[in-house]
Amino acid sequence: MRIPIVAGNWKMNKTIAEARDLVNALRDDLTRLAADGRVQIVLCPPFIALPEVAAQVQGTPIKVGAQNLFWEAKGAFTGEIAPTMLTGWCDYVIIGHSERRQYFGETDEGVNKKTKAALAHRLTPIVCVGENLAQNEAGETAAVVRAQVRAACAGLAREDARRIVIAYEPVWAIGTGRAASGAGANAVIGETIRGTLAALYDAETAQAIRVQYGGSVTPKNVAEFFAQPEIDGALVGGASLVAADFAAICRAAVR
Ligand code: PEP
Numbered sequence: 390m391r392i393p394i395v396a397g398n399w400k401m402n403k404t405i406a407e408a409r410d411l412v413n414a415l416r417d418d419l420t421r422l423a424a425d426g427r428v429q430i431v432l433c434p435p436f437i438a439l440p441e442v443a444a445q446v447q448g449t450p451i452k453v454g455a456q457n458l459f460w461e462a463k464g465a466f467t468g469e470i471a472p473t474m475l476t477g478w479c480d481y482v483i484i485g486h487s488e489r490r491q492y493f494g495e496t497d498e499g500v501n502k503k504t505k506a507a508l509a510h511r512l513t514p515i516v517c518v519g520e521n522l523a524q525n526e527a528g529e530t531a532a533v534v535r536a537q538v539r540a541a542c543a544g545l546a547r548e549d550a551r552r553i554v555i556a557y558e559p560v561w562a563i564g565t566g567r568a569a570s571g572a573g574a575n576a577v578i579g580e581t582i583r584g585t586l587a588a589l590y591d592a593e594t595a596q597a598i599r600v601q602y603g604g605s606v607t608p609k610n611v612a613e614f615f616a617q618p619e620i621d622g623a624l625v626g627g628a629s630l631v632a633a634d635f636a637a638i639c640r641a642a643v644r
Contacts, residue, residue: 391599393615393622393642394554396431396454396515397629398483398603399438408438412445414632419639423450428622428642431481431515432629436470443478454481454515457489460499460506472510482507483624484514485541487521487560497540504541508549515554515624516541517603518582522561530559531581538585547590555582555600556624562604564626571613571620574602579619608637615641 403411412432423430433454434442443453455478459469475482484507485500500516507514518537520530534557542550557578562569569577578600586595602614603624614620622642628634 391597391621392426392429394429394431394599394601395622395639395642396433396481396483396556396601396624397635398433398456398486398624398626399435399630400456400488400626401435402630403434403438405438405441408434408442409445411630411632412442415636416446416449416451418632418636419451420449422636422639422643426450428639430639433481433483439475439478452480453478454483455479455512456483456486458482458484458503458507458512460502472506472512475512476510479512481513481515481554483556484516485537486517487519487558487563491560497537500537500541501543504553505545505549508545508552513552513554515556515601517556517558517624519556519558519560519563519604521559525559525561530577534577534581535585538582539589542586542589547594550586550590551594551597553598555598556603557582557600558603558624564605566605568605568607568610569602571617574604574614575617575619578602578617583619606638608634608641611638611641612644615644 419430431452431454455475484503489495504514520533524533583595599621601622601624602620606623606625
């Protein structure tokens with residue numbers, strides 16, 4: 390059985406002090422929800438707040454994730470963060486978020502290198518894929534998502550592929566308040582994402598890999614996504630910044 394995973398992507402929000410306040414407001418609720426292992430909950434603050442958040446959730450089942458990494462171990466890469474700088478603070482790392490692809494030139498090749506670097510350092514990559522509005526309207530969703538999954542997994546052995554999490558995040562749904570339908574996301578995840586994984590590896594591997602939905606998930610619409618058989622949780626942006634909303638979304642995952 391795949392355990393659902395709900396991750397909160399705080400993006401470029403929350404100072405260290407604000408991060409502390411948010412975790413304080415969430416910690417007890419999330420600890421109770423994650424205690425029996427029916428859901429994995431991951432908080433992904435900005436890099437600078439990682440040590441603070443990691444310290445605050447120490448001893449609880451709440452996990453911490455980064456929002457990016459660089460694939461090199463160290464060196465002259467001004468402004469970048471190496472995997473070894475994350476291990477110890479984090480268990481997860483978001484890779485290839487559409488905002489990184491769109492604003493920071495992240496390529497499929499870079500996503501693949503980052504995925505391998507994360508795995509090599511025992512970090513679980515949450516690899517984001519998804520089509521933009523023009524691609525969606527042109528009927529290119531399956532082709533775009535298939536290509537992104539293939540690229541992210543290039544050169545990954547089956548055992549490594551089983552350790553990744555994929556987030557299906559249609560770009561047109563991120564931060565827009567216009568979520569995909571549960572059935573629509575379920576179809577892309579089942580047919581395109583798991584179909585591609587089955588072709589790359591095998592049906593059992595395709596079934597074992599956890600695939601989340603992300604894009605304007607709220608307490609109001611979350612049940613529709615968690616009711617879908619192919620969807621194993623959510624990657625949550627805006628709603629993860631509001632303690633009551635994120636707790637409600639996590640609660641829905643264990644119903
Ligand atoms: C995201 O940042 O990955 C995301 C899905 O954002 P939002 O929930 O705000 O659409």
